Amino acid sequence: MTASVAMHLSDGVLDAPTSLLFGAIAAVWLTLAAARGRIDIDDRTAPLAGLLAAFLFAMQLLNFPVLPGVSGHLYGGALAAILLGPWVGSLCLSVVVVIQALLFADGGLTALGANVTNMALLGTAAGFVVALAARGVARRSRAGLLSVAFLAGLVSTVAASAGFVVEYAIGGQADVSLGGLAGVVIGVHAVIGIGEGVITALAVGAIARVRPDLIYLVRTSEARQPAAVAS
Amino acid sequence: MSGGHATVLHRPGDSPVHLLPPQVKLLAAFAAVLGVVATPREAFWAFGIDLLVVLAVWSVAGVPLGWFARRAVIETPFVLLAVVLPFVSGGPRMDVLGLAVSADGLLAGWNILAKGTLGVLIALTLAATTQPRDLVLGLQRLRAPGWFITIATLMLRYVDVIAGELRRMRIARISRGDDPRFLWQLGAAARGAGTLFLRSYERGERVHRAMLARGWAGHMPAGSAAPVGALRWVAGGSPALVIATVWAVAAWPG
Incomplete structure (x- = not known):
């Protein structure tokens, strides 16, 4: 769950050179992801990725109250990484972030590179690295899978917020103590990350009951092709 | 669980801004926001002119002021950051209404407030005058x-x-x-x-x-797009051009 505090950065928080720098980083990373993602999905199967991006988008529309007056929504970095893999997952999430900026003015246009880097790339990558490291545990038992998904959700949220701290250190506008900023931002997102982790775990658990073959993380390599290709 | 974004922001219309090809609007919006962000924060007058440019575009587009004001609240979390910065930043202190605040933090807060607000208003202008489908078409024509x-x-x-x-x-x-x-x-x-x-x-x-x-071959058809004449590029890009000029003047050394 995400209160959008450090998530959708607005314009003016980072200076222009830093904004452009992270735009370039996001573009290079996405090009790499598109190239690597072709192992899992190609131009012909891209429509499937479109539906999965719509799923992630719809999940972000789902706000629920956390405390009176505070509502949050799933951000989905770890969920995308576990279900779709790091490459396709980050491609789908980056489309979600870009379209939200253009359609809803959610996040600044110049901060788009930084926002894609944090949410679609860093968060997904961190979630996947955690999940991959613990894949053995995830395959062993249902409880293992749920704990790995929880941890990946937590870590991905914290990683995305840590991306903001790094960006602010490079191109932030005020001379604030970075230790203090990092403490507040990462602390808040560690709490938010617990919610993200719980939802990620329960959602992955629900899918594992019915179609474990669709979960990228625990799929065996020969079954890795999307079902649509097999037909 | 009602979505915060449930309604798309697009406001149908047939103003010159609405009819501008989407790729022109996209480039102009990005250039304009970049110009705003690059403008030095001490150049207070520059942001005033930028705001006038945005207001001029709205009057051409025929979208009422209140519509933008209601939707600009999406920026609120960062206004919070702008309010906190003067109190937590280092550097020399100054007195404002009896409170000792950091001069640098005050400027930084102003910086986020001014640029963030202008950025949201420009992005909202793009969203209000362009259909979602056209936005993607514009990206496609810009070789995404x-x-x-x-x-x-x-x-x-x-x-x-x-x-x-x-x-x-x-x-x-x-x-x-x-x-x-x-x-x-x-x-x-x-x-x-x-x-x-x-x-x-x-x-x-x-x-x-x-x-x-139905014959899907791996890419979306771009549709037949008439080439955009230089005049429309200039007309559509003119607000961004003004903002870029303001930036150049404000950032000029000395």
Whole structure:
């Protein structure tokens, strides 16, 4: 769950050179992801990725109250990484972030590179690295899978917020103590990350009951092709 | 669980701003926001002129002021940061209304407030005058990668379908005695998310097969786009040009 505090950065928080720098980083990373993602999905199967991006988008529309007056929504970095893999997952999430900026003015246009880097790339990558490291545990038992998904959700949220701290250190506008900023931002997102982790775990658990073959993380390599290709 | 973004921001119209080709609007919006962000924060007058430029575009587009004001609240979290910065920043202090605040932090707060607000207003202008489908078309004409266009087109086409499915699942749950409240609704909502993923995946397979049956070859047709004349580029880019000029003057050394 995400209160959008450090998530959708607005314009003016980072200076222009830093904004452009992270735009370039996001573009290079996405090009790499598109190239690597072709192992899992190609131009012909891209429509499937479109539906999965719509799923992630719809999940972000789902706000629920956390405390009176505070509502949050799933951000989905770890969920995308576990279900779709790091490459396709980050491609789908980056489309979600870009379209939200253009359609809803959610996040600044110049901060788009930084926002894609944090949410679609860093968060997904961190979630996947955690999940991959613990894949053995995830395959062993249902409880293992749920704990790995929880941890990946937590870590991905914290990683995305840590991306903001790094960006602010490079191109932030005020001379604030970075230790203090990092403490507040990462602390808040560690709490938010617990919610993200719980939802990620329960959602992955629900899918594992019915179609474990669709979960990228625990799929065996020969079954890795999307079902649509097999037909 | 009502979506914060449930309604698309587009306001149909036939003003010159609405009719401008989407690729022109996209480039102009990005250039304008970049110009605003690059402007030195001490050049207070510059942001005034930038705001006048935005107001001029609105009057041409025929979108009322209040409409933008109501939607600009999306920026609120960062206004919070702008308010906090003067108190937590280092550097020399100054007195404002009897409070000792950091001069640098005050400027930084102003910087986020001014640039963030102008950025949101410019982005809202783009969203208000351009159909979602046209935004993707504009990106396609600006040579965005093929995978991006395919995913974005299908996502926009199906996000309402899938969000509707989410709503129906919730109604079904409630009508069977579920009482979604506080944290306890988390479990049902998350399991619902799992089910929704499966339905989206299976729908994706069906859509993909249907597309193959209709001759899908791997990329979205761009449609026949008449080339955009230099005059329209200049007209559409003129607000961004003014903002860039303001930036150049404000950033000029000495």
